Amino acid sequence: MIFLFFSSSMKQIIIFLILAISVTASAHHSRSDFDERGEITELSGEVVSVRWRNPHIAIRLRTVGEDGNEEVWNIEAGNATAAGRMGLKKDTVRPGFKIKVAGVTSLSGRKEMVAGQYLLPNGLEVLIDPQLTPNPRWSPGNYIDRRQSTYKPSGSLPDDNGIFRVWVRERTQEFWMLQPGDYYPLTESAKTAVASWNSEDPADNQILQCIAPGMPAILGDPHPIEFVQMDGKIELRMQAFDTVRTIHLDPVEDVASIDPSSLGYSVGRFEGENTLMVTTTRVNAPFLNRRGVPLSNSVVIEERFTVDKAKGHLNYMMKVTDPVNLLEPLVEEWRWFWSEDAFIQSFNCAIYE
Numbered sequence: 001m002i003f004l005f006f007s008s009s010m011k012q013i014i015i016f017l018i019l020a021i022s023v024t025a026s027a028h029h030s031r032s033d034f035d036e037r038g039e040i041t042e043l044s045g046e047v048v049s050v051r052w053r054n055p056h057i058a059i060r061l062r063t064v065g066e067d068g069n070e071e072v073w074n075i076e077a078g079n080a081t082a083a084g085r086m087g088l089k090k091d092t093v094r095p096g097f098k099i100k101v102a103g104v105t106s107l108s109g110r111k112e113m114v115a116g117q118y119l120l121p122n123g124l125e126v127l128i129d130p131q132l133t134p135n136p137r138w139s140p141g142n143y144i145d146r147r148q149s150t151y152k153p154s155g156s157l158p159d160d161n162g163i164f165r166v167w168v169r170e171r172t173q174e175f176w177m178l179q180p181g182d183y184y185p186l187t188e189s190a191k192t193a194v195a196s197w198n199s200e201d202p203a204d205n206q207i208l209q210c211i212a213p214g215m216p217a218i219l220g221d222p223h224p225i226e227f228v229q230m231d232g233k234i235e236l237r238m239q240a241f242d243t244v245r246t247i248h249l250d251p252v253e254d255v256a257s258i259d260p261s262s263l264g265y266s267v268g269r270f271e272g273e274n275t276l277m278v279t280t281t282r283v284n285a286p287f288l289n290r291r292g293v294p295l296s297n298s299v300v301i302e303e304r305f306t307v308d309k310a311k312g313h314l315n316y317m318m319k320v321t322d323p324v325n326l327l328e329p330l331v332e333e334w335r336w337f338w339s340e341d342a343f344i345q346s347f348n349c350a351i352y353e
Helices: 080-085 188-196
Strands: 041-051 058-064 070-076 098-105 112-119 125-127 143-145 166-169 225-230 233-238 243-248 265-271 275-281 300-308 313-321 330-338
Touching: 041 070
Parallel strands: 070 112, 125 143, 243 265
Antiparallel strands: 041 058, 041 098, 058 070, 098 112, 112 125, 166 225, 166 330, 225 233, 233 243, 265 275, 275 300, 300 313, 313 330
């Protein structure tokens, strides 16, 4: 993540970049500590340092507080992959730059921010997270918007390759795996576990250590995915955390003999030409989502991928059954689309020191 540090001499907005300071929580903090529907704060100051990496860009920003004392802020500003698609490079933000940032600040009072936009010394305004700050604030005649640089749907599929191509997630709703605990039908024991989960503790929030989420929390990430046909199996390659899932079309007879893993053992079958059904068991990932909802080793994850060739869509349904932690199965649906420009890039998650 990228963190920026700014002075807080007025109400100020978080900068788009987050700078990672250490291997601990300050390097990658959880958005559960930020009210993304809350008041936007604006900061201005001098960039101390920048880390242009995934999963988030991190910037440290030196500012002057309301009491006249120097403050240093950690700013999260999107990720390096999305920034690259906007035409931004590692030297876009450099130490010594005087910038402005707008975003939401930490609910715990720490000098941390998730940025929605920032203003560079050359007058260019960058809208890195339009869900936080949808409109230019300082430079309406000279800005770039993440919405204009994301992959666009390319319409109907040009061939008969079906599911076997790169797909991009539609962002029409909040990501299911980032919801707070009360979003899920939790048992009392699961509620207790969520209440004790610490987003700033790398032992709880393993993303702070660049450990990829397991199944099903890895699903639904905004980064592209690709289905690749192999001999007797399908590889589902995800840009997020450079993850590769294997879906077995010719599974072993005794699935119970398979050693558990964070992604589990997935068995797939086609129903007709356009629908892939997948059942995953043998999962030992610690969490259902990315906010501390626990997952038991008895979980069963059922998925349905359906290709709509005419529209260039991949419609998706996921059903998670975990009687230890869920009062009823969790069902989620979303959609990917085909974009002829999309491809899988290296994620290269990095822990900052």
